């Protein structure tokens with residue numbers, strides 16, 4: 001078992017991302033958020049964008065799961081081999097890439113992408129962001145080291161549930177042997193604990209920890225609806 005994967009077993013991973021046009025879209029800000037998450041107990045940080053990744057790398061010692069987002073539709077999470085290489089060059093232990101069976105913008109299959117990437121970066125792990133059980137099985141066969149439920153509800157294969165899509169999580173956990181990171185719409189500690197009980201290796205939480213505008217909206221709506 002790879003040491004980094006072992007290190008993440010039963011631990012919380014925090015995703016620190018701000019989006020185009022947002023006030024927190026700033027590498028130094030994201031590095032501060034990441035360091036705060038590590039102080040709170042995050043065993044690893046997931047982050048996007050080369051500048052954010054470089055800034056976070058200088059600030060925290062825990063493993064980094066790096067990605068880039070190219071657009072926000074179709075295959076947009078670290079979509080090409082070139083993107084994989086650029087992310088790995090920032091010093092991440094793990095790269096997160098689109099792990100669906102959809103056509104990739106550079107024409108490579110997922111298996112080709114992983115094989116060519118690993119030829120250059122044998123030490124760097126690949127997390128496949130999947131949207132369904134079928135994706136997860138294919139991604140494992142394609143050589144992914146870690147399976148993420150990241151794209152469940154976003155790739156068109158599964159409906160987007162309000163919280164975690166437990167049916168998809170159960171199917172994926174049962175179908176693959178690789179560690180499954182439950183990621184996407186984990187909004188409370190109780191839900192994170194349930195993910196572990198259902199067989200997750202680790203849980204990745206983004207919005208509910210690191211996206212104040214969304215969290216504020218939850219509270220604002222609750223107050224408004226109760227008033």
Ligand SMILES: CC(=O)N[C@H](C=O)[C@@H](O)[C@H](O)[C@H](O)COP(=O)(O)O
Pocket residue numbers: 015017067150151154183184185186204205206207208
């Ligand atoms: C679908 C997609 O593009 N997900 C992205 C992947 O990196 C992020 O925008 C999410 O914040 C992340 O997956 C964590 O999920 P949540 O923020 O729901 O805890």
